Amino acid sequence: MKMHTLQPKEPMTMAKVMTEQKTVIACENVFVGYGSEVVLQDVSLRITAGSFVLLMGPNGAGKTTLLKAILGLLKPRRGHITTPFHITAPGYVPQQKSIDPLYPVTVRQIVGMGLYPELGPWRRVTGDFRRRVDATLEQFDLLAHDRKTFGELSGGMRQKALIARAFVSGAEIFILDEPTSELDERSEREVVQHLHRLARQQNKTVLLVHHGLGHAVDHGDMVCLVNHGKAVLLEPDENHSMEHVADAARRGIAKGKAS
Amino acid sequence: MIDSLRSLLTVFPYAIAAGFLIATVCSLLGVFVILKRVVFIGIALSEAAALGVAAAIMFHIHPVLGATVVTLATVVILAYPFERQRLPRDAVLGIIFVLASSLSVLLVASSGFGLHEVQSLLYGDLILTNRTDLAIILITLLPVLIYLLVFIRPSLYTFLDREAARVMGVRVMIWELLFFFSLGVAVSAASKVAGALLVFCYLVVTPSAALLLSKRLWLVMLSAVLVSVAATMIGMVWSFRSDLPTNQAVAAVACGLFAGVLVLVGIRRLLVRRVPAESIRLAGS
Numbered sequence: 001m002k003m004h005t006l007q008p009k010e011p012m013t014m015a016k017v018m019t020e021q022k023t024v025i026a027c028e029n030v031f032v033g034y035g036s037e038v039v040l041q042d043v044s045l046r047i048t049a050g051s052f053v054l055l056m057g058p059n060g061a062g063k064t065t066l067l068k069a070i071l072g073l074l075k076p077r078r079g080h081i082t083t084p085f086h087i088t089a090p091g092y093v094p095q096q097k098s099i100d101p102l103y104p105v106t107v108r109q110i111v112g113m114g115l116y117p118e119l120g121p122w123r124r125v126t127g128d129f130r131r132r133v134d135a136t137l138e139q140f141d142l143l144a145h146d147r148k149t150f151g152e153l154s155g156g157m158r159q160k161a162l163i164a165r166a167f168v169s170g171a172e173i174f175i176l177d178e179p180t181s182e183l184d185e186r187s188e189r190e191v192v193q194h195l196h197r198l199a200r201q202q203n204k205t206v207l208l209v210h211h212g213l214g215h216a217v218d219h220g221d222m223v224c225l226v227n228h229g230k231a232v233l234l235e236p237d238e239n240h241s242m243e244h245v246a247d248a249a250r251r252g253i254a255k256g257k258a259s
Numbered sequence: 260m261i262d263s264l265r266s267l268l269t270v271f272p273y274a275i276a277a278g279f280l281i282a283t284v285c286s287l288l289g290v291f292v293i294l295k296r297v298v299f300i301g302i303a304l305s306e307a308a309a310l311g312v313a314a315a316i317m318f319h320i321h322p323v324l325g326a327t328v329v330t331l332a333t334v335v336i337l338a339y340p341f342e343r344q345r346l347p348r349d350a351v352l353g354i355i356f357v358l359a360s361s362l363s364v365l366l367v368a369s370s371g372f373g374l375h376e377v378q379s380l381l382y383g384d385l386i387l388t389n390r391t392d393l394a395i396i397l398i399t400l401l402p403v404l405i406y407l408l409v410f411i412r413p414s415l416y417t418f419l420d421r422e423a424a425r426v427m428g429v430r431v432m433i434w435e436l437l438f439f440f441s442l443g444v445a446v447s448a449a450s451k452v453a454g455a456l457l458v459f460c461y462l463v464v465t466p467s468a469a470l471l472l473s474k475r476l477w478l479v480m481l482s483a484v485l486v487s488v489a490a491t492m493i494g495m496v497w498s499f500r501s502d503l504p505t506n507q508a509v510a511a512v513a514c515g516l517f518a519g520v521l522v523l524v525g526i527r528r529l530l531v532r533r534v535p536a537e538s539i540r541l542a543g544s
Contacts, residue, residue: 007374068422071426072387072425072426073422075276075424085426088263089426089427089428090426092422092423092426092427094420094423098422098423099396099419099420100294100296102296102470103294103418103419103476104473104474104476104479105415105419105476106335106469106474106475109476110419111420113416113420113423113424114427114428116412116413116416116427117427117428119412120428121410121412121413121429148475150432152474165423168378169427197476259463
């Protein structure tokens with residue numbers, strides 16, 4: 001098992017091979033925290049285009065903190081994070097409690113929010129944009145519910161709406177914070193498979209915090225283990241499959257809990 | 260009713276125009292005040308505006324200028340992240356409310372005015388709106404109305420999901436600050452003319468009725484305006500015919516309309532529940 005080096009595990013197209021070495025996210029000696037508490041210390045990571053990275057770690061280890069720092073929502077106290085988000089916004093799926101169900105906004109409006117990087121505050125929503133929203137709603141079986149408000153949806157449907165909002169954007173990088181925790185098994189598999197296709201066929205980069213890991217392990221390229229204030233990238237090699245890597249990460253988490 | 264409305268239009272045209280504009284803008288702002296769950300900010304800003312008027316009387320400057328300065332200063336204070344000091348924002352709003360309402364009465368009273376005069380100076384009467392008041396209301400509220408209608412997308416996204424909006428490139432700090440500044444300007448200008456109670460009523464009561472009436476944002480905004488304008492019209496006619504204080508009459512009508520909407524929604528829910536039960540009986544027979 002290699003650490004800190006990133007090589008996606010599957011054979012790829014020529015176009016992908018040519019672009020795969022491009023680093024899209026780089027953290028160099030990053031320290032992040034809230035108030036007086038430092039959550040992550042001296043984190044250094046490099047993630048290349050087309051990688052499918054699973055973030056693992058016990059509750060409160062700092063997975064969401066790491067994602068927020070990468071997204072630019074939390075300023076590192078020390079170190080430097082390089083991302084292309086000032087040029088192209090990522091597709092971001094926060095934890096579902098991010099939207100107040102009191103708001104009288106429909107599922108269609110929530111998914112349409114993902115078009116903001118292209119529309120900005122002024123531009124009119126034309127037929128092309130509407131068709132993209134329609135296609136994304138259909139992909140997530142939300143078309144029949146597009147006039148319902150967020151508050152009228154079940155937990156699983158709410159998550160689907162937030163995932164659809166990220167996917168409609170056509171972003172290059174997707175950052176998802178436990179996006180499938182309330183989905184049924186079929187929907188979860190579909191979401192993970194879709195992320196896998198994005199990474200394989202369109203060279204999109206995926207960072208996924210995922211507790212269940214069942215389906216995700218089958219499709220991920222590497223694990224980013226977040227524990228004890230550190231974040232380490234683990235990737236499979238010729239002797240260790242992705243399942244071995246995930247098992248090692250789980251053992252690392254269990255050991256951390258026991259100690 | 261129609262005759263009274265005609266007489267009102269003839270005798271108090273400025274009051275009607277100002278009332279409709281204040282009702283429109285404050286109820287639109289109110290929709291977001293409720294959705295953002297910052298209802299208490301409305302009453303705190305209204306009292307801050309009254310304090311500004313009191314200070315203006317003391318320093319012999321225009322009341323709207325005084326109200327605007329103090330209200331905007333309050334907005335800036337409220338922008339401070341008090342949560343980091345382990346103090347809920349509601350508590351800070353409560354302190355501002357108590358401080359502003361007591362200081363404003365004390366300031367004006369120390370200028371030699373009687374209590375009744377103090378009340379009328381601090382909390383205007385809509386029916387007494389004159390041409391200058393209407394001009395000030397137009398200058399201050401029309402830009403707020405334009406901002407609300409033109410920048411609805413980034414403002415809504417900022418309120419709906421602040422974090423995701425920021426990731427998508429929405430300048431959430433700017434839009435949030437712009438909203439609170441607009442709220443401050445609208446409340447300070449409207450409070451001098453319509454009084455703190457009526458402004459708070461437009462910010463809370465009529466948008467609440469609208470939120471019960473519809474699940475679409477545009478319809479909620481439209482309903483809020485319609486309910487507010489209807490309450491203003493009915494309340495003004497009622498106060499004119501029965502010689503009642505206008506602000507309180509409009510506020511009471513708005514509460515009555517809210518109660519009516521509540522009953523209407525209750526009946527609608529009952530009917531929706533009954534329909535499937537009847538269908539089942541029919542299917543089984």
